[in-house]
Amino acid sequence: MPECECQIRRRCNRERKMADRKLTGSEIIVKALVNEGVETVFGYPGGAVLPIYDAIFQQNQLKHVLVRQEGGAVHMAEGYARSTGKVGCVLVTSGPGATNAVTGLTDALMDSIPLVCLTGQVPTHLIGNDAFQEADTTGITRPCTKHNYLVKNIADLPRIMHEAFYVARSGRPGPVVIDLPKDIQMGTATYKNLSQVEHKTYQPRLKGDISEIEKAVAMIAAAKKPLFYCGGGVINSGLKASKQLDRLIKLTGAPVTLTLMGLGAYPGSDDQFIGMLGMHGTYEANLAMHDADLIVAVGSRFDDRVTGRLNAFSPNSKKIHIDIDPSSINKNVMVDLPIVGDVGVILDQMLRVWKAKKLTTNQRAIKAWWKRINEWRQRECLKYNQSGSVIKPQYAIERLYEATKGHDCYITTEVGQHQMWAAQYYKFDEPKRWMTSGGLGTMGYGLPSAIGVQVAHPGALVVDISGEASFLMNMQEMSTAVQYGAPVKVFITNNQYMGMVRQWQELMHGSRYSESYTDALPDLVKLAESCHWVGLRATKADEVDDVIQEMISIDRPVIADIWVDQKENCFPMIPSGAAHNEMLLGPDDDADQSGAEDGMVLV
Amino acid sequence: MVVDLTIERHTIAVLVDNEAGVLARVIGLFSGRGYNIESLTVAEIDSDDAISRITVVTSGTPQIIEQIKAQLERLVPVHRVIDLTADGANVERELALVKVVGKGNKRVEALRIADIFRARVIDSTNESFVFEISGATEKLNAFTDLMVPLGLVDVSRTGVVAIARGKSAL
Numbered sequence: 001m002p003e004c005e006c007q008i009r010r011r012c013n014r015e016r017k018m019a020d021r022k023l024t025g026s027e028i029i030v031k032a033l034v035n036e037g038v039e040t041v042f043g044y045p046g047g048a049v050l051p052i053y054d055a056i057f058q059q060n061q062l063k064h065v066l067v068r069q070e071g072g073a074v075h076m077a078e079g080y081a082r083s084t085g086k087v088g089c090v091l092v093t094s095g096p097g098a099t100n101a102v103t104g105l106t107d108a109l110m111d112s113i114p115l116v117c118l119t120g121q122v123p124t125h126l127i128g129n130d131a132f133q134e135a136d137t138t139g140i141t142r143p144c145t146k147h148n149y150l151v152k153n154i155a156d157l158p159r160i161m162h163e164a165f166y167v168a169r170s171g172r173p174g175p176v177v178i179d180l181p182k183d184i185q186m187g188t189a190t191y192k193n194l195s196q197v198e199h200k201t202y203q204p205r206l207k208g209d210i211s212e213i214e215k216a217v218a219m220i221a222a223a224k225k226p227l228f229y230c231g232g233g234v235i236n237s238g239l240k241a242s243k244q245l246d247r248l249i250k251l252t253g254a255p256v257t258l259t260l261m262g263l264g265a266y267p268g269s270d271d272q273f274i275g276m277l278g279m280h281g282t283y284e285a286n287l288a289m290h291d292a293d294l295i296v297a298v299g300s301r302f303d304d305r306v307t308g309r310l311n312a313f314s315p316n317s318k319k320i321h322i323d324i325d326p327s328s329i330n331k332n333v334m335v336d337l338p339i340v341g342d343v344g345v346i347l348d349q350m351l352r353v354w355k356a357k358k359l360t361t362n363q364r365a366i367k368a369w370w371k372r373i374n375e376w377r378q379r380e381c382l383k384y385n386q387s388g389s390v391i392k393p394q395y396a397i398e399r400l401y402e403a404t405k406g407h408d409c410y411i412t413t414e415v416g417q418h419q420m421w422a423a424q425y426y427k428f429d430e431p432k433r434w435m436t437s438g439g440l441g442t443m444g445y446g447l448p449s450a451i452g453v454q455v456a457h458p459g460a461l462v463v464d465i466s467g468e469a470s471f472l473m474n475m476q477e478m479s480t481a482v483q484y485g486a487p488v489k490v491f492i493t494n495n496q497y498m499g500m501v502r503q504w505q506e507l508m509h510g511s512r513y514s515e516s517y518t519d520a521l522p523d524l525v526k527l528a529e530s531c532h533w534v535g536l537r538a539t540k541a542d543e544v545d546d547v548i549q550e551m552i553s554i555d556r557p558v559i560a561d562i563w564v565d566q567k568e569n570c571f572p573m574i575p576s577g578a579a580h581n582e583m584l585l586g587p588d589d590d591a592d593q594s595g596a597e598d599g600m601v602l603v
Numbered sequence: 604m605v606v607d608l609t610i611e612r613h614t615i616a617v618l619v620d621n622e623a624g625v626l627a628r629v630i631g632l633f634s635g636r637g638y639n640i641e642s643l644t645v646a647e648i649d650s651d652d653a654i655s656r657i658t659v660v661t662s663g664t665p666q667i668i669e670q671i672k673a674q675l676e677r678l679v680p681v682h683r684v685i686d687l688t689a690d691g692a693n694v695e696r697e698l699a700l701v702k703v704v705g706k707g708n709k710r711v712e713a714l715r716i717a718d719i720f721r722a723r724v725i726d727s728t729n730e731s732f733v734f735e736i737s738g739a740t741e742k743l744n745a746f747t748d749l750m751v752p753l754g755l756v757d758v759s760r761t762g763v764v765a766i767a768r769g770k771s772a773l
């Protein structure tokens with residue numbers, strides 16, 4: 001039956017009222033999150049965010065994962081973000097909730113992870129009064145966020161909510177904090193979905209300058225010893241960037257090395273990949289870096305772990321640097337040709353120019369370059385000696401790789417030797433499969449990060465390659481994994497030492513192992529059981545495969561406690577302050593004493 | 604590439620949204636990354652759009668100066684960063700209020716020097732003057748140096764403001 005005129009009028013009025021209906025701040029927050037595509041927020045309640053928790057209670061579009069400590073929430077959001085490419089979302093209370101989030105925010109800033117972290121704040125009229133659970137959150141987080149906001153006027157709330165997501169994911173991604181006084185959460189305002197809105201001035205440049213791109217491809221075509229040096233920027237740019245990188249590298253026939261953050265940007269099992277570079281990179285990658293005549297840096301930032309001693313870094317090469325962040329260019333290393341823009345877009349532009357100009361590389365020179373590289377490869381710098389029953393940590397990780405490579409598998413790590421062994425022995429063929437704390441080196445990152453990954457990919461196999469000391473730093477999140485049915489696996493290369501600290505003490509402090517041995521470790525198998533996990537243990541080399549198989553087959557969270565050789569060190573190693581060609585290849589190489597002096601002040 | 608290690612002094616203008624915390628962001632960037640601030644001034648220049656202009660005088664190697672500009676540009680509320688020193692001719696001015704206390708000959712001498720420097724007297728008592736002087740930083744330095752033996756007791760300076768010569772605008 002058609003509506004009569006008065007019915008139509010009534011319906012229009014009703015609709016207008018709905019549109020104008022004022023929402024509370026908390027409802028606006030939840031609505032904005034949903035409109036930004038957030039499915040899960042990782043958080044922990046408290047007095048200053050109760051209105052937001054109330055709004056979450058009264059809806060069912062947004063899921064909430066209750067962590068056990070706010071630091072865990074931020075790392076979970078990081079794992080979620082890195083494995084999906086989406087913005088991770090965190091919700092914590094004022095004061096201690098916010099300060100507990102600081103490590104994770106700094107971690108996300110260093111590794112360019114897009115996050116939006118909502119923090120509660122005391123009501124605006126109490127700000128500055130040393131009120132209960134008040135902290136100057138925007139002050140504290142200013143240096144550890146890409147940007148932050150304190151919402152003082154509820155009319156600004158919808159814009160700020162959406163702008164925060166735009167800022168977090170645009171350009172070089174990073175964490176954004178929105179500090180939300182309680183009265184703002186409880187006030188009312190109208191809401192308009194602004195999720196398509198950009199920032200009025202913050203508009204990072206995406207396309208590369210075409211004349212620079214032409215120069216770059218000409219330099220690549222002319223090079224005799226080119227090397228692609230690619231980092232996390234390729235992964236952040238998206239899957240397409242990895243595809244384009246793959247094409248360009250196949251077209252040029254050049255070798256490629258990846259940073260710790262870049263693993264997976266190019267297939268790790270491909271022959272043109274010569275391994276990770278830097279402090280614990282491969283012999284061939286570091287020597288190629290040292291000897292190259294052209295370095296093409298793509299989404300990497302010449303970090304000190306990568307360059308070694310700066311004045312000896314790749315002394316004879318021309319350098320092209322492609323990055324979305326102009327402040328990364330010429331920061332540590334002066335380059336010959338900077339190109340600012342999105343890595344994926346620029347690689348695409350380069351491929352087009354390459355094909356249009358029908359360019360080829362100098363085949364004979366490249367062949368000679370590969371011959372050289374293959375000689376270096378024959379040093380087999382990652383070889384280790386698994387004999388007898390004592391488990392070598394490298395063996396454990398290599399076996400883990402062999403057993404899981406066919407799976408839909410994601411790897412996270414903690415920080416230490418196990419992290420470097422994971423980077424060396426686990427081969428990543430796809431981007432977004434590897435989450436590790438690279439820039440900040442945060443012990444305790446791996447377990448919560450793995451839970452975040454598992455929440456995003458419920459059916460996948462998610463393994464945290466862990467050290468026993470790092471694991472203890474955030475093991476409270478075991479309980480979170482159980483509550484949300486996240487069957488993560490924690491694969492611990494247990495050496496009872498803070499192995500990386502022990503290694504530095506051995507090499508640089510006369511083997512005085514000051515406070516690097518963990519006495520009174522918990523029985524990790526019993527610990528697992530008491531937390532409703534499954535605990536497995538391998539103490540001999542021939543038990544490793546069985547434990548790994550069992551771990552994979554159990555559809556619950558598992559700790560695999562692998563007792564490894566306590567004295568094993570991580571090689572190759574470029575000691576701090578040394579150059580790429582001053583690498584230690586094994587226990588028989590001595591750190592050069594003169595260089596070690598200078599290097600000791602470095603970290 | 605060869606790295607140039609000469610220290611240069613640059614005057615940089617930064618247009619920013621006049622929002623809470625923006626100055627702290629800029630200052631925090633300088634202190635957090637170990638850059639120099641020789642002077643820094645800030646005031647709103649467009650109240651309709653709430654835009655402020657920060658003028659910062661800094662020094663460093665050419666590589667550091669480039670870093671400073673790139674880091675400033677990365678801040679979300681920053682609209683533009685202009686290196687007035689690198690972009691050609693510019694004029695720089697600073698204003699100072701200088702209090703000199705004294706009697707007799709010293710008082711006369713202070714007035715005479717103020718006249719030479721085109722400083723204005725904006726307050727006086729039997730025993731004191733407050734001079735207002737503007738000009739380049741070096742001129743102000745020279746003036747205050749001369750006033751020390753004549754009874755200088757207090758100085759308040761604005762820091763440098765600067766603008767490019769010619770008809771082009773930011």
Ligand SMILES: Cc1ncc(C[n+]2csc(CCOP(=O)(O)OP(=O)(O)O)c2C)c(N)n1
Binds near residue numbers: 419470497
């Ligand atoms: C939060 C934090 N504190 C301290 C350190 C310094 N640190 C780096 S590695 C390491 C030891 C890690 O030990 P473990 O987790 O057992 O790993 P392993 O090196 O033995 O494989 C320490 C203490 C750090 N990276 N992070």
Ligand SMILES: [Mg+2]
Binds near residue numbers: 416467468494
């Ligand atoms: Mg250990």
